[in-house]
Amino acid sequence: MGGDYAPAEAVKGVKLFLSKASDAHLMLIGDEQALTPLLTEAALDQSRYTVVHSSQVIGMNEHPTKALKEKPHSSISIGFHLLQNKKIDAFISAGNTGAMMVGAIYSIKVIEGIQRPTISTILPREDGSTGLLLDVGINADCKPENLVQFAILGSLYSKYILGKDKPKVGLLNLGEEEGKGNLLAQATYPLLKENSLINFVGNVEGRDVFKNTADVIVCEGFTGNVVLKLAESFHDIAVRRNIKDEYLDRFDFEQYGGTPVLGVSEPVIIGHGISGERAFSNMIVLAEQMIQTKLLEKIRESFVVAPEA
Amino acid sequence: MGGDYAPAEAVKGVKLFLSKASDAHLMLIGDEQALTPLLTEAALDQSRYTVVHSSQVIGMNEHPTKALKEKPHSSISIGFHLLQNKKIDAFISAGNTGAMMVGAIYSIKVIEGIQRPTISTILPREDGSTGLLLDVGINADCKPENLVQFAILGSLYSKYILGKDKPKVGLLNLGEEEGKGNLLAQATYPLLKENSLINFVGNVEGRDVFKNTADVIVCEGFTGNVVLKLAESFHDIAVRRNIKDEYLDRFDFEQYGGTPVLGVSEPVIIGHGISGERAFSNMIVLAEQMIQTKLLEKIRESFVVAPEA
Known part of the structure; x- marks a missing residue:
């Protein structure tokens, strides 16, 4: 119902x-x-x-x-x-x-x-593959340990459901270099780096979200939610402007059905x-x-x- | 040089x-x-x-x-x-x-x-007008008072440079209703609401960034930077995929020249x-x-x- x-x-x-x-x-x-x-x-x-x-x-x-x-x-x-x-x-x-x-x-x-269950979104990528972004809204304020757990949960989801072997994990950030970012990102980086359960590849920027720089991108739910809705709005723009493109069609997030509560x-x-x-x-x-x-x-x-x- | x-x-x-x-x-x-x-x-x-x-x-x-x-x-x-x-x-x-x-x-x-100077980005909007988003990267961690100051600075820039009379100020957030958001957004909302120097219209979501819901959108520089680079990447995607669209052309952020340090x-x-x-x-x-x-x-x-x- x-x-x-x-x-x-x-x-x-x-x-x-x-x-x-x-x-x-x-x-x-x-x-x-x-x-x-x-x-x-x-x-x-x-x-x-x-x-x-x-x-x-x-x-x-x-x-x-x-x-x-x-x-x-x-x-x-x-x-x-x-x-x-x-x-x-x-x-x-x-x-x-x-x-x-x-x-x-x-x-x-x-x-x-x-510590905190999380919800994610599929990220359509130009090469036809799919990435994963989490959290996208239920954890607006996070501690570094939460992001590490999201990375583990996202990696398992990426491996078993999306079929990625050794999924690359990236930390959403405002710069590529280690040490960049807000206090949360700065504190999370070393924890991700030393975690043996994941394949951490470093920081990824806004421009990398739809590339295959990382298969699993972690962030707190505030930024993740803004990213998801912004990406959805690009699909709306494409539809309104009658832009026909196979890849942009994949920004129709409805088709992915729903998100598991990981x-x-x-x-x-x-x-x-x-x-x-x-x-x-x-x-x-x-x-x-x-x-x-x-x-x-x-x-x-x-x-x-x-x-x- | x-x-x-x-x-x-x-x-x-x-x-x-x-x-x-x-x-x-x-x-x-x-x-x-x-x-x-x-x-x-x-x-x-x-x-x-x-x-x-x-x-x-x-x-x-x-x-x-x-x-x-x-x-x-x-x-x-x-x-x-x-x-x-x-x-x-x-x-x-x-x-x-x-x-x-x-x-x-x-x-x-x-x-x-x-308290903190800020940098912004122009937001191209479908109706031909331009919005403003700030901060986009130099203030990764902010206090509510910083966002209020960004709102004032952005409003003045919007009024005097972008020609908006009484520019509408929005708080970037993960939901529309008052009370939504992370701790920063929750604490910032009432301060924006009571500030007489600005015309606050409430929370705006990721999907509203390129609409004219608000003329000036404020956020901390972490999220703002991710939004800016994500938007730039959409232009890159459009160029790579040979999508010709007048509006998407305006996502070529290079053309705006640069950002003032407000x-x-x-x-x-x-x-x-x-x-x-x-x-x-x-x-x-x-x-x-x-x-x-x-x-x-x-x-x-x-x-x-x-x-x-």
């Missing part, structure tokens, strides 16, 4: 996903009355999904903690309940982002050793409010990849051996 | 500038032996300029403070000496940025009441290392505007009445 075009686009996304080879069984959490006609119309294979009825909806502008507490029968509350009780292996929603974050952190819990103990994926068919389908694919690659086990293992900050 | 194509492009820029209506007299500081043949070849009106010989050059990678001390006969050292002694009304260079900053702050001095007591303009003819000419035009509009007097007046932080 989450997202601006729910549940119609979610059902279309399910249909698109089910048209591909997969043995995933989908649990569709939503208002049965709204869902049933859409599912019937979509003529989906009924053996591939189960509908779980939810009688409440958390609005996009509701206060996350309050809404989760007051609406136990919302699709988001039910989703986290199912995830917590191992009835599902991953939970996806394009609903209220705050409620998804609060649910992920407080009902699913953070993996031991991780650092929590089960796969949780948060979609854009305006997620459409393709975004929903891609989020299910991502969830499946996270399960199949055992990404969360790899994360747990890394944080067991990682020295605590 | 500053910049990657010095002094040839500087002389071409002078020629371009002199072809326009102006009664400015230019003092060209440089190695006479290098300059004379170029000036002769350019066939400039000799009554419009005076050559001031400089026998040393500060390289682009030299340590600023050390270089300024050890090379008193460099064009940068001589320029600041002339400015300090009121022999010139403005000083422009595309040389070593650090040396320009150190010279501006220590030989020309900061205007009383200003907050120091005389007009000082720092150009890009790769400044060419047009950039040099535009920097002279900007210097002339700063003198004619008495921008620095307006700044002094604002900071006399401004409550100290």
Whole structure:
């Protein structure tokens, strides 16, 4: 029931996903009355999904903690309940982002050793490959140790989901040389340099974000959020100005579906409010990849051996 | 003698500038032996300029403070000496940025009441107008009071140089609502809101940078630098991909010439290392505007009445 075009686009996304080879069984959490006609119309294979009825909806502008507490029968509350009780292996929603974050952190819990879960964005690169930037907004103020953990989480995601062997990690900064930057970047650089779990390649500047200088770029969520929204606005400009370019098409961040909440103990994926068919389908694919690659086990293992900050 | 194509492009820029209506007299500081043949070849009106010989050059990678001390006969050292002694009304260079900053702050001095001088960038907007973003790199760590001063400086620059009446000031942030952001943005918002010298319109996000939501956008220099370089990289992408678009052409930040160091007591303009003819000419035009509009007097007046932080 989450997202601006729910549940119609979610059902279309399910249909698109089910048209591909997969043995995933989908649990569709939503208002049965709204869902049933859409599912019937979509003529989906009924053996591939189960509908779980939810009688409440958390609005996009509701206060996350309050809404989760007051609406136990919302699709988001039910989703986290199912995830917590191992009835599902991953939970996806394009609903209220705050409620998804609060649910992920407080009902699913953070993996031991991780100080702050993080969200990321895919970076389309000119050579056709994809980079990763994190954090992009939930950790506006960070300590150096947080950025180091983002680097580890991002490296694992880059390796297991994006298929990069030994992903190069860069620190977003205002200059290339060691010693450059604000106090946070200056303090983070040596910690990244000495960390044996990652392949640190040094500082990267704003001009390097869409190059393959680094596969994983870390920063606090304030700058990361500004970078993401600025990049999105370039796509909007290209669309408005009728610029046709294959590479700029890849700046349509909607297509990437959503971002996993990295650092929590089960796969949780948060979609854009305006997620459409393709975004929903891609989020299910991502969830499946996270399960199949055992990404969360790899994360747990890394944080067991990682020295605590 | 500053910049990657010095002094040839500087002389071409002078020629371009002199072809326009102006009664400015230019003092060209440089190695006479290098300059004379170029000036002769350019066939400039000799009554419009005076050559001031400089026998040393500060390289682009030299340590600023050390270089300024050890090379008193460099064009940068001589320029600041002339400015300090009121022999010139403005000083422009595309040389070593650090040396320009150190010279501006220590030989020309900061205007009383200003805590940190700042540098800005022009923001090309789709409607043909220009916005302003500051700081873009010399103040990587800021206090809320610094951002308030950047807002005042930017507003005066926007009004007197960019011709905006009551320029709208926005705070770069990761969300629109008051209360959003990192600790700095949260603490800055109320100070901007209550400041009577500016026309504060609230938070602006990364997606608003190239819109006319705000005419003056303030942030610390870390994020500002990343934004500027990211925007420059979009122009590079457009050029590499052979995308022809009038608006994207305006992302060629070279054409804007350079940035004034706002907050120091005389007009000082720092150009890009790769400044060419047009950039040099535009920097002279900007210097002339700063003198004619008495921008620095307006700044002094604002900071006399401004409550100290």
